[in-house]
Amino acid sequence: MTLGSAWSVGLSGLSTAADQIALVSRNVSRAGDADATRKIAAQTTNANGTVSIARIDRTAERALLEGVLSRRGEAGHETAIAAALDRLHDIVGDPELESSPAAIVATIEAELRVFAADPSNEAAGRAAVAAAGDLARTLNAASAEVSAVRDDADRAIVEKVESINRSLAELEAVSRDIRTAVGRDGDITDLLDHRDAILKSMSREIGIRTIVRDASDIVVYTDGGVTLFEAVAREVTVTPSAPLGPASTGAQILVDGVEVTGLNAVMPLRSGTLLGLVEIRDVIVPTFGRQLDEIARGLIETFRDEAKAGTGKPAIPGLFTSEAGTIPPSGSATPGLAALLTVHAAIDPAKGGDVRYLRDGGASAPGDPDYDTNPARSAGHSARLLELVAAISTARNFDPEAGLGATANLRDFAAASVGWLEERRQVTSDRTELTRAVSDRAEASLLSRAGINLDQEMADLLRFEQSFQASSRLIATVDQMIRTLIEATR
Amino acid sequence: MSIYGTLRTSISGMSVQTDRLSTIGDNIANVSTTGYKRAAAEFSTLVLQAVGTAYESGSVETSIRRSVAEQGALDYSKSLTDLAINGAGFFLVETSGSDVQMTRAGNFTPNASGELVNSGGGKLLGYSLESGLGAVVVNGTAGLEPVRLDERALKAIPSSEGAIVANLPASASAIAAGDRPSVNGAGAQYSARTSLVAYDSLGGEVTLDIYFAKTGPEAWEVTVFDRATAATSGSFPYAGPALATQSLAFDASNGRLVGSASSLAVPIPGGLTADIDLSLMSQFAGDFSIANARIDGAPAVPVSTYEMSDAGVLTAVYQNGARSPIYQIPLGYVMSPDNLSMVSGNAFLPTDASGDIQVGLADTAGLGSIVSGALEQSTVDIASEMAAMIEAQRNYTANSRVFQTGAELADVAISLRS
Numbered sequence: 001m002t003l004g005s006a007w008s009v010g011l012s013g014l015s016t017a018a019d020q021i022a023l024v025s026r027n028v029s030r031a032g033d034a035d036a037t038r039k040i041a042a043q044t045t046n047a048n049g050t051v052s053i054a055r056i057d058r059t060a061e062r063a064l065l066e067g068v069l070s071r072r073g074e075a076g077h078e079t080a081i082a083a084a085l086d087r088l089h090d091i092v093g094d095p096e097l098e099s100s101p102a103a104i105v106a107t108i109e110a111e112l113r114v115f116a117a118d119p120s121n122e123a124a125g126r127a128a129v130a131a132a133g134d135l136a137r138t139l140n141a142a143s144a145e146v147s148a149v150r151d152d153a154d155r156a157i158v159e160k161v162e163s164i165n166r167s168l169a170e171l172e173a174v175s176r177d178i179r180t181a182v183g184r185d186g187d188i189t190d191l192l193d194h195r196d197a198i199l200k201s202m203s204r205e206i207g208i209r210t211i212v213r214d215a216s217d218i219v220v221y222t223d224g225g226v227t228l229f230e231a232v233a234r235e236v237t238v239t240p241s242a243p244l245g246p247a248s249t250g251a252q253i254l255v256d257g258v259e260v261t262g263l264n265a266v267m268p269l270r271s272g273t274l275l276g277l278v279e280i281r282d283v284i285v286p287t288f289g290r291q292l293d294e295i296a297r298g299l300i301e302t303f304r305d306e307a308k309a310g311t312g313k314p315a316i317p318g319l320f321t322s323e324a325g326t327i328p329p330s331g332s333a334t335p336g337l338a339a340l341l342t343v344h345a346a347i348d349p350a351k352g353g354d355v356r357y358l359r360d361g362g363a364s365a366p367g368d369p370d371y372d373t374n375p376a377r378s379a380g381h382s383a384r385l386l387e388l389v390a391a392i393s394t395a396r397n398f399d400p401e402a403g404l405g406a407t408a409n410l411r412d413f414a415a416a417s418v419g420w421l422e423e424r425r426q427v428t429s430d431r432t433e434l435t436r437a438v439s440d441r442a443e444a445s446l447l448s449r450a451g452i453n454l455d456q457e458m459a460d461l462l463r464f465e466q467s468f469q470a471s472s473r474l475i476a477t478v479d480q481m482i483r484t485l486i487e488a489t490r
Numbered sequence: 491m492s493i494y495g496t497l498r499t500s501i502s503g504m505s506v507q508t509d510r511l512s513t514i515g516d517n518i519a520n521v522s523t524t525g526y527k528r529a530a531a532e533f534s535t536l537v538l539q540a541v542g543t544a545y546e547s548g549s550v551e552t553s554i555r556r557s558v559a560e561q562g563a564l565d566y567s568k569s570l571t572d573l574a575i576n577g578a579g580f581f582l583v584e585t586s587g588s589d590v591q592m593t594r595a596g597n598f599t600p601n602a603s604g605e606l607v608n609s610g611g612g613k614l615l616g617y618s619l620e621s622g623l624g625a626v627v628v629n630g631t632a633g634l635e636p637v638r639l640d641e642r643a644l645k646a647i648p649s650s651e652g653a654i655v656a657n658l659p660a661s662a663s664a665i666a667a668g669d670r671p672s673v674n675g676a677g678a679q680y681s682a683r684t685s686l687v688a689y690d691s692l693g694g695e696v697t698l699d700i701y702f703a704k705t706g707p708e709a710w711e712v713t714v715f716d717r718a719t720a721a722t723s724g725s726f727p728y729a730g731p732a733l734a735t736q737s738l739a740f741d742a743s744n745g746r747l748v749g750s751a752s753s754l755a756v757p758i759p760g761g762l763t764a765d766i767d768l769s770l771m772s773q774f775a776g777d778f779s780i781a782n783a784r785i786d787g788a789p790a791v792p793v794s795t796y797e798m799s800d801a802g803v804l805t806a807v808y809q810n811g812a813r814s815p816i817y818q819i820p821l822g823y824v825m826s827p828d829n830l831s832m833v834s835g836n837a838f839l840p841t842d843a844s845g846d847i848q849v850g851l852a853d854t855a856g857l858g859s860i861v862s863g864a865l866e867q868s869t870v871d872i873a874s875e876m877a878a879m880i881e882a883q884r885n886y887t888a889n890s891r892v893f894q895t896g897a898e899l900a901d902v903a904i905s906l907r908s
């Protein structure tokens with residue numbers, strides 16, 4: 001140990017303290033940034049006693065980050081479904097209010113009873129037909145909304161796929177920078193932060209899992225195990241399907257050539273907004289649409305006109321009809337029927353019809369005596385109206401694929417449909433809140449473990465300032481000693 | 491005994507102190523010279539044989555010692571081409587038109603043609619590793635060439651080795667023989683699929699589609715296809731046959747791989763045959779999940795930087811993070827380093843006394859390791875040199891007093907006759 005080496009040690013102490021303070025300022029400037037981790041300089045002592053900064057580390061918490069990634073995916077999944085169910089709820093309305101199909105079916109029944117009590121009262125008939133018109137319009141609107149929600153979901157899927165591809169391209173660029181920086185022994189901590197931020201934003205859209213390979217290289221898989229990123233970004237593809245017809249299902253999403261959604265997917269997605277959107281498009285909303293179609297079909301079937309026994313003629317549509325003008329087969333849904341449901345023009349006074357056909361029957365076949373229950377045009381004819389009232393409460397077959405059982409009467413089926421939607425909405429809303437809370441909690445714990453704490457930084461600042469002062473004092477002392485020696489040679 | 495003898499003696503005393511002052515001057519001048527080894531003046535007596543009882547004063551002569559073997563302190567810098575030796579060896583350098591010289595001054599910087607030159611003008615010599623790491627024969631100074639860093643060189647690394655560590659789902663249903671990926675039919679089914687990007691000899695990306703299909707209880711089949719030959723749907727049927735197919739068997743009692751089949755030899759189209767290790771695959775009841783999947787290789791990109799290992803292997807680091815060793819930097823040594831002759835440019839040449847230059851590899855036989863990003867400081871300590879200078883000055887003064895006294899005595903003797 002010589003004065004010369006004491007001098008170098010002091011000098012290295014100065015430069016190290018300066019570097020440390022620069023690092024503290026870097027941390028302080030990013031305090032409060034959720035994507036920033038705390039940077040720590042790993043200081044080492046060299047063989048000759050000098051100190052230097054070997055590398056910059058960061059307080060990465062891989063396990064917590066993985067937790068945040070999967071929780072965000074779950075929250076994204078539930079949130080997407082909740083938003084779509086809310087839209088359906090807004091159009092169909094609350095079961096307690098009068099705008100829901102179930103409530104209007106009850107209104108029609110009540111108005112028919114009033115009309116049956118006084119079949120000569122045309123105003124009562126008009127009231128019943130007006131209620132029927134309300135119901136047809138509600139079903140039309142709901143059916144249009146079902147199509148709109150599905151089309152919007154499909155467009156959102158295409159957008160999300162594009163945004164995931166963009167994130168993957170960004171991830172590829174950052175990963176290349178990281179590999180280069182690792183080779184140069186450079187500081188990669190900010191690049192790693194950037195990479196984690198990309199992963200976090202992507203994890204909401206599509207459930208992901210990551211593994212870390214040598215040299216900080218990362219591989220990203222979907223939560224079903226399909227490669228999303230390995231050395232280079234893999235492609236996520238989907239064909240736009242909108243506008244979707246009532247009977248058609250949308251195109252499935254492919255990741256790296258593997259189908260990850262739909263019934264045939266071997267390695268399906270388990271979370272993320274993308275999965276939520278596909279479920280909305282292909283499962284939840286189509287089921288609700290099928291229920292609407294079944295309500296429409298049930299209405300046509302309930303209010304149909306039977307031909308007189310022995311004539312062998314088929315039943316024909318009565319109060320409710322569709323463009324086809326026939327009675328759809330019982331027990332299976334006719335896709336898109338709810339959109340086409342109308343009140344029969346021959347009955348609807350607004351279209352120049354006559355409510356007499358509601359009382360007497362035969363709206364679809366005027367003048368055909370085989371469908372006329374009141375050839376005498378008796379003003380007191382109430383038998384058919386009472387039949388219709390009874391028919392509303394008669395159990396009939398419904399499509400089991402609508403998810404509400406195979407038999408029910410029309411009133412109960414309409415009520416069950418609204419109940420089904422409300423229950424799904426309630427369950428999803430609970431799950432959304434729960435997954436969001438868990439996700440927020442995971443992010444908070446990641447932030448508290450890996451984030452920047454200003455108190456800590458301020459304490460470090462004082463420590464490094466003292467170390468800087470001590471090192472400069474050392475240099476001053478060595479300088480003084482050598483000066484003493486030089487003076488001695490005079 | 492004679493007065494003139496005394497005068498001669500004191501003159502020699504002054505002369506050797508001057509020599510010593512010269513070494514001190516040289517040392518202080520080179521206090522910041524990288525790789526400088528301090529010189530020291532050592533003295534020895536020259537004795538005249540006394541006749542009878544008379545005392546004949548002799549004289550003193552200087553021999554200069556250079557503590558070449560003394561290790562200087564390492565000063566750390568940020569430059570990767572700053573090299574220092576922590577041990578007994580020397581860098582081998584050449585200057586234009588000279589023999590191979592030895593130096594400890596490792597402050598190398600690339601010149602216009604990429605050769606590493608130190609402050610003394612010496613070009614660092616090394617063995618080229620063009621033909622592989624094991625090809626170097628350490629045999630004197632033959633085969634050494636100036637180390638040249640060419641920043642423009644492109645390099646691709648073909649894939650040759652990889653591994654997949656994954657769990658295959660034990661609960662997957664077996665796939666009928668005709669539907670397996672190895673048959674390459676249009677409707678082929680699989681239990682899991684993953685992909686890896688490998689590189690051919692020109693650095694082109696080759697995406698390997700790797701299919702896992704359960705063939706029976708605890709039996710799986712892994713099949714690899716080249717994505718480039720996939721049907722337009724991105725999947726089966728592939729235009730070319732499978733690159734590799736391998737059956738795997740698992741132990742029903744612990745889920746581990748059994749049998750000899752534990753790796754997959756995949757001939758990369760236009761590249762090498764990559765050996766993909768599957769020995770850590772498992773089959774537990776659970777999802778398909780990958781714990782590690784990697785394959786080496788890199789596309790063609792320019793060099794990003796270089797790095798030096800302790801053992802003296804200079805490695806080029808490409809922008810994709812790939813590394814390839816380009817030079818082996820050997821270290822020279824002699825039997826007696828303190829007897830080396832110092833020449834201009836912080837360099838040493840062997841002498842008869844030192845022995846011939848021998849060449850060895852760093853980190854072997856006590857030659858020491860090469861430290862990148864550090865410089866060996868001069869071994870001069872300014873404080874001891876100042877102290878020695880004070881001592882030399884005092885000694886010189888004392889000798890001059892002896893001369894003065896002798897001269898005065900001679901004057902007295904001369905004035906006896908007047």
